[in-house]
Amino acid sequence: MDMDKNSSPYFTHLKCRECGRAYDKLAIHICEFDFGPLEAAYDYDAIRPVLTRDAIASRPGSMWRYRELLPIDGEPTVGRQVGFTPLVKADRLARQLGVRELYIKNDTVNYPTLSFKDRVVSVALSRARELGFQTVACASTGNLANSVAANAASAGLTSYVLIPADLERSKIINSLVYGAHVIGIHGAYDQVNRLCSEIAGKYGWGFVNVNLRPYYAEGSKTMGFEIVEQLGWRIPRHTVVCMASGSLLTKIHKAYREFITLGLVEESAFSIHGAQAHGCSPISTAMKKGTDIVKPVAKPNTIVKSLAIGTPADGYYAIHTLRDTGGSAEDCTDEEVIAGIRLLAECEGIFAETAGGVTVACARKLIQNGAIPADESVVLCITGHGLKTQEAVAGQCGEPRLINPSLREFDALLAASRQTETQPS
Amino acid sequence: MSNNVRIPTPLRKLTNDQDVVLAGGANIGEILNDLEKNHPGLKERICDEQGNVRRFVNIFVNDEDIRFLEEKATAVKDGDEISIVPAIAGG
Numbered sequence: 129m130d131m132d133k134n135s136s137p138y139f140t141h142l143k144c145r146e147c148g149r150a151y152d153k154l155a156i157h158i159c160e161f162d163f164g165p166l167e168a169a170y171d172y173d174a175i176r177p178v179l180t181r182d183a184i185a186s187r188p189g190s191m192w193r194y195r196e197l198l199p200i201d202g203e204p205t206v207g208r209q210v211g212f213t214p215l216v217k218a219d220r221l222a223r224q225l226g227v228r229e230l231y232i233k234n235d236t237v238n239y240p241t242l243s244f245k246d247r248v249v250s251v252a253l254s255r256a257r258e259l260g261f262q263t264v265a266c267a268s269t270g271n272l273a274n275s276v277a278a279n280a281a282s283a284g285l286t287s288y289v290l291i292p293a294d295l296e297r298s299k300i301i302n303s304l305v306y307g308a309h310v311i312g313i314h315g316a317y318d319q320v321n322r323l324c325s326e327i328a329g330k331y332g333w334g335f336v337n338v339n340l341r342p343y344y345a346e347g348s349k350t351m352g353f354e355i356v357e358q359l360g361w362r363i364p365r366h367t368v369v370c371m372a373s374g375s376l377l378t379k380i381h382k383a384y385r386e387f388i389t390l391g392l393v394e395e396s397a398f399s400i401h402g403a404q405a406h407g408c409s410p411i412s413t414a415m416k417k418g419t420d421i422v423k424p425v426a427k428p429n430t431i432v433k434s435l436a437i438g439t440p441a442d443g444y445y446a447i448h449t450l451r452d453t454g455g456s457a458e459d460c461t462d463e464e465v466i467a468g469i470r471l472l473a474e475c476e477g478i479f480a481e482t483a484g485g486v487t488v489a490c491a492r493k494l495i496q497n498g499a500i501p502a503d504e505s506v507v508l509c510i511t512g513h514g515l516k517t518q519e520a521v522a523g524q525c526g527e528p529r530l531i532n533p534s535l536r537e538f539d540a541l542l543a544a545s546r547q548t549e550t551q552p553s
Numbered sequence: 554m555s556n557n558v559r560i561p562t563p564l565r566k567l568t569n570d571q572d573v574v575l576a577g578g579a580n581i582g583e584i585l586n587d588l589e590k591n592h593p594g595l596k597e598r599i600c601d602e603q604g605n606v607r608r609f610v611n612i613f614v615n616d617e618d619i620r621f622l623e624e625k626a627t628a629v630k631d632g633d634e635i636s637i638v639p640a641i642a643g644g
Contacts, residue, residue, distance in 0.1 A: 146608065160563060161598065163609040163639040325641050329562075421620055441641070444608060 138175050138196040142166040142342050145445070153199070155259050155334060157341040165441070166342045168199035176390050181361065184392075191247055191350035197386055198350070199343045200254045206283045207250020209239050211350050215358035215507070221475040221488075227495050229505040231364070232472070233355055236480055236513040241278045241302065243271040243481070243512035244376065248347035249279045252336035255343040261334035262286060267324040268337075269317050269372065269434045270299035271481075271512050276336055277308035288333065290320050295433055296517050316428060318439045348376045352383025355507055356393050363387075363398045365504040368491045370483045370511060371402040371411050371457075372435040374446030380509070381449045399455040401499065402446060403490030405432035405465060405482075411443045412457035420447045431462045431520045432482040434512060456499040458490035465489055466524050469514060479514035487511075554579075556629055558588065559636040564599075567592045576635075581612060582625035584635060599637060609640040 135153070142151040146164025157166055175196045187193035191211025192204050214234045222230035235244040249272070256264050265288040266276045273289035280287035289303050293312035303310045313320045321337075328335040336344045356363055363384050369377040381400055387393045404412045407430030414422045422443035428436035440446070450457055460468070468488035473479050480488070487508050494500045514521070529545075531537040555577040560568050568574050574592065578584040589596035599610050604625075606612060612619045613636040619627045629635065 158609070158639065162601075162607050163563070164607075165609070322641055423621060424618075439641070 134201055136199075136201045138170055138178075139168060139199045139201070140171050141169050143169040153201075155256075155261070155339040157339050168342050168346050170197065170386075172386070172389050179390060179392070181392060184357065191250070191347070191354070194350060194353045197346075197353070197383075198251055199346050200251065201258055204250065204254045205257050206253035206279050207240075207246060210246045210250045211238065212354060213238050215355060216476060216478070218476050218508075221472060224471060224475055225492050225495050227500065227502050227504075227506055231355075231359070231505075231507045232476060232478060233351060233507055233509045234478055235351065235509070235511050236478060236484070240282075241271070241274040242516065243275065244348065244351055244509075245271040245275040245512075246279065247350050248272075248344045249275040249336060251347035252334075252340045252344035253279050253283055253285065256285070256334040256336070256340060257283065259334065259340075263288065263331075263333045264336060264340075265289065265324065265327070265333045266336045267291075267317070267321040269436060270295050270516065271434055272337065273308070273310070274299060274302040274516070277303040277306040277310075280308065281306040290324055290327075292317055292320055292433070292436075296519050298516050298518060299433075302516065316426075317437050318424070321439075345375050345379060348379035349383035349386070351376070351509060352380035353387065355380075355509075356384065356387050359505075359507075361393050362505075363393055363396055364507040365397065366399050366401060366455075366494075366500045366506040367509065368401045368403060368487055368494065368500075368506065369509045370435055370487045370490075371404050371440065371446055372437045372483075373440045374402070374411055374442035376509070376511070377402050378442050378445045378449050381453065397454075399453045399500075400449055401455040401490070401494055402450055402457040403486045404457070404459045405430040405435055405486050406459045406461050408432070408436045408438060409459035410438060411440055411446050412459040414443065415447050415450055415457035420444050422447070430465075431517075432465055432486055434481060434483045434517070435486060456494055458493045458499075460486055460489035460493065466521055468492070469521055470525060472510070473514070478510065480510045481512040481514050481517040482520045483512055484510040484514070485520075554631050556584065556631070556633055556635055558584065559634070559638075561637055561639055563639065564595060564637065567595045567598070578629060580623075580625065580629055581614070581619055581627045581635070584629060585625070611638045611640055612636070613638060 144159035144164045179196045184193050189212040216232040218230045218232045238246045263286040287308040290311045328338045388395045408428035410422045410425050425438035465485035468485035472488050555575045557573050558576050576584045576587040
């Protein structure tokens, strides 16, 4: 394999997850022999003496404080400020859900586009530059499109984002504003994705979630690294993660394992649980049936568009992660999603997009059915901001009451509403 | 009896760059054996050591994934269109 002097001594090669064949660190994503996905591989013995708790603590508060465990050769050039979002101790929500120790990993405030996708895109675009791409692209259910558009703009790269045509209006505007070429496809995400793999082959662009996927996917690990560090170098007993392709869930698992391998955290039992929306739940359906063969959902039907991937690329690995860690999968209805969004907002002042509602709603079920015992620590991964999917909750949270600019009218309104509140419901 | 089998780009080195080849058999297992006879090396790319279709390879009979039919025992009629398609990773 190619090992020039500019190559990272830590990130060594790509490796097929199925057969283990090694590949050079190029813009490739599947094994030419058996079509298995390629994954970044590292020299942990070289990383161990360098990436210590002290070294990490001395670095800026961004996801790049773990850079030896990220698959680029040089310094990051895109998204240097991404990550290190708050881990919020959520006592009010904990009481509502009936669990003792609960935290929200709050990627609704991730920089710059308010979702965890900025993590994966900063890695993918930093690597895209190292590989010499001028044009970057993606297939997206919305959040990824926003992030590619914004981060490409700041890096001076041309971007094409391909999305299902029926996405939420704010997710479309949040891609257009950065000057990205936004292409709406009449079809579901899986059809967009299929088209993107054809375009990637034909035009030689850097598709963050196609030919750059081995790099892109690794960015998700930083959510797991941060959780462990922010918990005081401890792995939470339970982590609840929403699933679209299933990639984030598998990468949080990889993050915990890597920190154990490097001796940064003590080995302890942990379970990772997956959450999906009922209208597109191929992974949780397979898990509940006890199989690892994920049956595609041809026509996803849910308000949770960011999770509406009918053919989840990492479904198989997600199921094995759930099984290996003693985790469970759950799914919830659209009504439960909205209730979950409102509960998180009213208890913790955090406005999550629909995927966050899925995580809260499924966590509630997992606690109720005993998969998560009440006396163990839980982290909910909340991956995107509610301002992006306002349509989902519009009209579901009441309406403002309108009065004239008159103190008398205000007094009357307040008296009436106080009376309502004191009446037993 | 023989059927058209669509070959994906990465496997066309084994079919002299043909994107469609003919193969005969009453079910997918027989079709795969026939493919191997005429295009040696093809089967190990499609099936693992146990002879099962690899996880990231999909075989469709008239747009139905054989995993949700009868896998390699899925019957094939004259004129059925068979496609071999690597799984698409994305998202």
